[in-house]
Every structure is written in structure tokens, then in C-alpha cells.
Amino acid sequence: MSQKTNIAVEVKGLAKNYGAVRALNAIDLQIGAGEYFVLLGPSGGGKTTLLRLIGGFIRPTAGEIYLHGNEVSDLPPNGRPTSMVFQSFALFPHMNVATNVGYGLRLQSMPKAEISERVDAMLEMVGLTGYGMRMPHELSGGQQQRVQLARSLVLEVKILLLDEPLAALDAKLRKDMCIELKRIQEKVGITFVHVTHNQEEAMTVADDLAIISAGDLVEVGKARDLYENPVRRFTADFIGENNIFDGQITDTDDTTTTVDLGYARISVNNHGQKASVGEKAAVSVRSELLQLVDADTATSDGLQIMPGEHRETVYLGLTTSELVRLPDGNEIMVRRLSGGTDARKIDAGEAVQVGWRTEDGRLHLS
Amino acid sequence: MQDDYSSIWGYRLKWLYTLLIVVTLMAPVFYVMYISFNENGFGARHYEFTFDWYVVIFSDLLLLESFANTLVLAAITVVTVVPMGLIAAKHYKITRYPVAVVSLMLSPLFVPADILGSALLVFFKNLNKAFTALGETLGVSWFDTWFDLGYFSAIVGLIIYTLPYVFVVILITMARYKEQQTEAARSCGATAWQAFWHIEFPQIRAGIFSACSFTVILTFNEYTRTSLLKGGYDTFTGVLVSQMLNEGMSEQSYAMSSMVSYIAIGVIGSIILLTLVRAEQLERVARAKAEPVGA
Numbered sequence: 071m072s073q074k075t076n077i078a079v080e081v082k083g084l085a086k087n088y089g090a091v092r093a094l095n096a097i098d099l100q101i102g103a104g105e106y107f108v109l110l111g112p113s114g115g116g117k118t119t120l121l122r123l124i125g126g127f128i129r130p131t132a133g134e135i136y137l138h139g140n141e142v143s144d145l146p147p148n149g150r151p152t153s154m155v156f157q158s159f160a161l162f163p164h165m166n167v168a169t170n171v172g173y174g175l176r177l178q179s180m181p182k183a184e185i186s187e188r189v190d191a192m193l194e195m196v197g198l199t200g201y202g203m204r205m206p207h208e209l210s211g212g213q214q215q216r217v218q219l220a221r222s223l224v225l226e227v228k229i230l231l232l233d234e235p236l237a238a239l240d241a242k243l244r245k246d247m248c249i250e251l252k253r254i255q256e257k258v259g260i261t262f263v264h265v266t267h268n269q270e271e272a273m274t275v276a277d278d279l280a281i282i283s284a285g286d287l288v289e290v291g292k293a294r295d296l297y298e299n300p301v302r303r304f305t306a307d308f309i310g311e312n313n314i315f316d317g318q319i320t321d322t323d324d325t326t327t328t329v330d331l332g333y334a335r336i337s338v339n340n341h342g343q344k345a346s347v348g349e350k351a352a353v354s355v356r357s358e359l360l361q362l363v364d365a366d367t368a369t370s371d372g373l374q375i376m377p378g379e380h381r382e383t384v385y386l387g388l389t390t391s392e393l394v395r396l397p398d399g400n401e402i403m404v405r406r407l408s409g410g411t412d413a414r415k416i417d418a419g420e421a422v423q424v425g426w427r428t429e430d431g432r433l434h435l436s
Numbered sequence: 437m438q439d440d441y442s443s444i445w446g447y448r449l450k451w452l453y454t455l456l457i458v459v460t461l462m463a464p465v466f467y468v469m470y471i472s473f474n475e476n477g478f479g480a481r482h483y484e485f486t487f488d489w490y491v492v493i494f495s496d497l498l499l500l501e502s503f504a505n506t507l508v509l510a511a512i513t514v515v516t517v518v519p520m521g522l523i524a525a526k527h528y529k530i531t532r533y534p535v536a537v538v539s540l541m542l543s544p545l546f547v548p549a550d551i552l553g554s555a556l557l558v559f560f561k562n563l564n565k566a567f568t569a570l571g572e573t574l575g576v577s578w579f580d581t582w583f584d585l586g587y588f589s590a591i592v593g594l595i596i597y598t599l600p601y602v603f604v605v606i607l608i609t610m611a612r613y614k615e616q617q618t619e620a621a622r623s624c625g626a627t628a629w630q631a632f633w634h635i636e637f638p639q640i641r642a643g644i645f646s647a648c649s650f651t652v653i654l655t656f657n658e659y660t661r662t663s664l665l666k667g668g669y670d671t672f673t674g675v676l677v678s679q680m681l682n683e684g685m686s687e688q689s690y691a692m693s694s695m696v697s698y699i700a701i702g703v704i705g706s707i708i709l710l711t712l713v714r715a716e717q718l719e720r721v722a723r724a725k726a727e728p729v730g731a
Binding site (some may be wrong): 148329 | 622
């Protein structure tokens with residue numbers, strides 16, 4: 071049994087199978103108390119399965135779950151110090167907002183006056199003062215999610231689980247609600263475990279992130295670290311607009327590894343990773359760190375260069391993307407802020423060179 | 437394909453057709469009601485309006501007793517079969533083998549009433565023989581009448597008969613219910629029973645009530661299985677059939693049948709009316725909300 075009391079959620083060897091289908095492979099994960107933790111990954115990857123296992127809605131096939139140091143693997147949802155906010159609006163349609171929010175308190179046989187007081191306080195926190203008598207069908211999508219949030223927070227649980235809570239909202243509302251969720255979490259100070267497939271949403275709210283795909287825990291870390299220095303190739307591919315070059319290692323030492331792409335050789339800081347000559351590897355560079363350089367610029371220790379053919383310029387408002395085809399046929403993206411004075415019009419088919427600083431490349435051995 | 441509503445006559449013809457079907461279905465019932473007020477009874481040349489036959493009901497002990505017997509059978513069947521159907525419907529929603537569950541639950545519908553009744557008759561007779569023999573072996577007489585034909589065997593037959601219908605009616609109602617609401621209740625601290633009683637049941641109780649009503653109607657309607665498994669002619673349908681076969685239905689039987697119809701139509705009609713009124717209220721509220729706010 072885990073002895074760490076500053077860990078809110080700990081899972082050890084947690085797995086879930088549905089017949090022959092492995093929804094979750096043996097996962098070990100720790101979530102700190104008071105964190106806003108996000109489970110991010112593609113649809114069908116196992117993030118919701120993991121969340122529902124933590125919440126007690128499904129039984130694990132193997133492994134253990136600890137919440138604040140207590141093993142809860144065999145406990146039902148109502149026996150765990152958790153509450154959940156669902157993707158589709160799980161408000162009780164036959165109850166008004168106040169009754170919805172106060173439902174859990176009534177189950178605790180709390181006096182009516184106290185329930186009313188706590189419900190009012192919670193509605194004020196989520197910005198729904200005066201909405202107590204409304205019915206769920208009279209609320210907008212964002213309002214319904216706030217009521218769900220209030221209903222969970224009023225119980226003063228230690229861990230709040232959120233299963234893609236913003237997926238059904240439009241883009242503008244989703245952005246506003248992200249900030250709202252973060253504000254509320256910082257105010258109440260409890261652990262939030264939030265599932266999403268939307269990386270912008272994840273980056274907005276997360277203190278820490280876990281990338282889950284195909285039932286595996288790919289990588290865990292701070293949101294900024296996963297964005298700027300992902301260790302796994304999958305993470306680099308999933309988070310941010312990264313360009314990934316696959317090749318084979320031809321040379322390596324304690325600090326620098328050289329990767330042969332076939333049409334070019336590039337060097338990258340390996341940050342102490344143990345690479346072997348002949349091993350397959352990938353190098354990723356964020357699209358905003360690539361630049362189109364002059365034709366006479368050569369590869370140096372400080373700068374990595376590769377040739378390409380300009381395909382298209384895509385204007386996206388804040389940024390403009392230049393699509394470049396490499397000699398092996400793959401396309402990469404060079405992103406810059408729109409409206410720069412040094413930007414020139416490049417014709418489709420024009421030969422170009424793409425460059426980046428050596429320290430901006432990241433080596434991925436898996 | 438042409439929109440029918442572009443032709444007003446097409447629209448009217450559709451309504452007329454629907455009305456004709458309803459009239460065809462309900463005509464026998466209305467005719468029985470009409471006869472029940474005739475002092476001279478069924479087939480008489482002259483019609484004289486009277487309430488007398490409704491009064492005579494309460495002095496016809498055979499009719500009253502048969503009605504009471506059937507009501508008891510209906511009540512016991514309802515309290516047994518509706519929970520069974522509900523549990524089966526809930527299992528259907530979570531099972532990985534829904535086709536198997538539906539097939540099993542609906543299988544009694546594919547066995548004709550007389551075959552099922554006869555099979556159950558043989559089953560209970562053999563069961564009775566076996567338990568009597570067991571009692572004789574043990575030297576006791578406890579088991580002698582356990583499976584005699586009577587209320588118990590009739591109720592078993594009625595449960596088998598009504599369970600498929602109850603299952604389907606409840607399943608249709610539960611189709612709109614989202615399981616996430618049960619999970620939400622559980623995550624608020626509710627036990628499985630509390631989640632069902634506070635959250636799910638209020639939303640499916642219309643279906644539960646419909647299933648109860650349907651079971652009562654089916655029980656009153658049932659003749660073959662009940663006759664075989666209960667014996668005698670002391671159920672409501674049994675008395676009516678017996679009268680029809682022998683001396684013709686008595687006038688108070690028409691009155692009693694009409695009363696049952698008034699109750700059934702009244703209950704169902706009220707539910708439909710309330711539902712329509714409520715829907716109209718909700719639509720008015722929604723329309724009011726949709727209108728732009730004045731400056």
C-alpha cells in the first residue's frame with residue numbers, strides 16, 4: 071500500500087480488458103494532490119477507461135488503485151472520495167438546478183437549511199446565482215456544465231474527475247470554460263483529473279499531462295516540458311505542430327547524435343540519451359522553430375540545413391505556414407508570425423532550404 | 437417524391453383513413469356499450485334506454501366473483517411480472533449478448549396459447565405427481581397439493597404470457613434514459629438502489645405504469661391458458677365465454693364489460709390528454725424564450 075499522502079491518485083499495474091480487446095495495458099501513474107492533471111490522447115486510446123477505473127464505474131482486470139493512500143479497487147463510485155463531470159450533460163432532467171446541485175447533500179441527510187446555503191454558495195462560485203429554479207432544459211450548454219461542476223464540488227470531494235467536459239461546446243465557449251475550470255480548480259484547491267483529446271484545452275488547464283494511446287501510458291510530465299522537450303516520438307507527433315524526421319543513427323557521443331535521413335544528415339543534442347550506431351531514431355523540430363534560409367547557408371555546428379521544394383503558403387491569421395516538400399517526398403511545415411517585414415513571396419516549386427538551430431531538435435529513440 | 441401536404445385532399449384522405457381504422461377497431465366496444473343501456477337486451481327490436489343492468493351487476497354473484505378472481509390474478513401477476521420485466525430490460529441494456537436476451541424474453545410469443553397452456557398443464561400435473569411421491573417416500577403429506585391446478589399454476593401461466601409484453605414496453609421507455617445519469621447519481625454518493633429510485637424510476641415510470649396497465653388488460657383478456665391451468669369457469673373471461681356458448685351473455689355481463697371499457701379508456705385517455713396538455717405548455721414556454729427580448 072502506498073505510503074505517500076501527497077499523492078492523490080496512484081495506480082499500479084492497472085489494466086482493463088474487454089474480452090480479447092486490451093483497453094488499458096498495465097499502467098503505473100501518480101497524480102499529486104491539488105494538481106490539475108490532464109489525460110490527453112487520441113480517441114479510443116484508453117484515457118476514459120482509466121478515468122472510469124479511478125472513479126469506480128468499471129472494475130479493473132488487473133492492478134490496484136489508491137486514492138490518498140487508501141486502496142479502493144473494490145469500492146463502488148459512491149464509496150470513493152471522487153465525483154465526476156460527464157461529457158454529455160448528465161443533469162437530472164426532472165429536478166431543477168438547485169435540486170440537482172443539492173442531490174448529493176440530501177443523500178448525506180444534511181439539514182435543508184444547510185443544503186440551501188451550500189447550494190447557493192456553489193452556484194455563486196460557478197457564476198449561476200439566481201438560476202436555482204430553472205430546469206436543465208432551460209440552460210445553455212455551458213450553463214449545464216457549470217451546474218454539473220457545482221453538483222460535484224458541493225460534495226467537497228478530494229478528487230474531481232472530468233470526462234471530456236467541454237467536448238460538446240463550441241470553440242469559443244470551450245476556451246472560456248477552460249479558463250473558468252482552471253480558475254475554479256485553483257480556488258478550491260482539490261485534484262482535478264481531466265480527460266480530453268484536444269491539446270489546446272489540455273495545454274490551457276494542465277499542470278501535468280499524461281499522454282495515453284492504444285492503452286499505453288506514453289509519457290508523463292509538465293505541460294511545458296512535453297511541448298518543448300518530448301521524449302517519445304508519439305508525444306512529439308501528438309502535441310504541437312512538430313516536424314518529424316525518421317532515420318538511422320550513424321554517430322553518437324555523450325552530447326550529440328547524428329541521424330542519417332537518406333537525403334541529409336542532421337545532428338541533434340541527445341541530452342544524455344543512450345543511442346547506438348545503426349539504431350533507428352527520429353528527430354523532431356517544432357514548426358515555429360524552423361525557418362527558410364538563404365541558398366548559400368551551409369550546415370554548421372549551430373545550424374542544421376536541409377533542401378526542399380516550396381509547395382504552398384497557407385495564411386492562418388496570426389500565423390502563416392510554408393509547406394515544403396523534402397527530397398524523400400514527405401512534407402514539413404515552417405510556421406511564422408504573419409506580416410513579418412522580411413517575409414517574401416515564394417513561388418510553388420521554388421527550391422528552398424530549411425534550417426533550424428541544432429539545440430532546437432529533439433532526439434526520439436522510441 | 438412529391439410532398440403529400442402540397443395537396444390538401446391527400447392530407448384529408450390520410451386523416452379519414454386513420455379515423456376509419458380507429459372506428460373499425462373500436463366499433464365492437466362501442467356497440468357493447470350501446471347494448472348495455474338497452475332494457476330489452478341484445479338483439480331486441482326495440483331500444484329502451486336504462487341504467488338498470490348496471491345496478492343488476494351488484495346482485496349477480498357469479499359475475500362479481502369472477503371479476504374479483506380475475507382482479508386478484510391480475511394484481512398478483514402485475515407485482516410479479518413488472519419487476520421481472522424491469523430487471524430483464526436493465527440487463528438487456530448492459531449485456532454483451534442483447535440478441536440472446538431478446539430472443540429468450542420474446543420466445544413465449546411464438547408458442548400458441550393452447551400449446552403453452554397444455555404444456556404447462558402436463559408440467560404441473562407431473563410436478564404434482566413427483567412431489568406427492570416424494571411425500572409418500574418421506575412419509576409426509578406436506579407436498580401433496582403444492583402443484584394442484586389453481587391460482588398458483590394460473591399465475592405462472594399468466595407470467596409467461598405477459599412477460600414478453602412487459603419487457604418490450606419497459607424497454608421502449610428505457611431507450612430514452614441515459615445511463616450516465618445513473619453514474620452521475622452514483623458519483624454524488626447514491627447507492628445503486630438510490631440511483632434507480634431517485635433518478636431512473638421517475639423518468640421511466642410512465643413505461644412502468646403502462647406495463648402494469650397492459651398486464652391487467654392482458655389478464656382480463658386471457659382465456660385459454662387460465663382455463664387450462666386454473667380449471668373451472670370462475671374467471672371473468674371464462675364466465676363470459678361460458679354464457680355465450682350456453683345461454684347467451686346476460687345483460688349485466690354487457691354492462692360489466694362496458695364498465696371495464698370505461699375505466700380502461702378513461703385511464704388511457706386521461707394520460708394522453710395530460711401528455712398533450714403538458715407538451716403544449718412546454719412548447720409555449722420554449723416559444724416565449726425564443727422570441728427576441730424587447731428594447
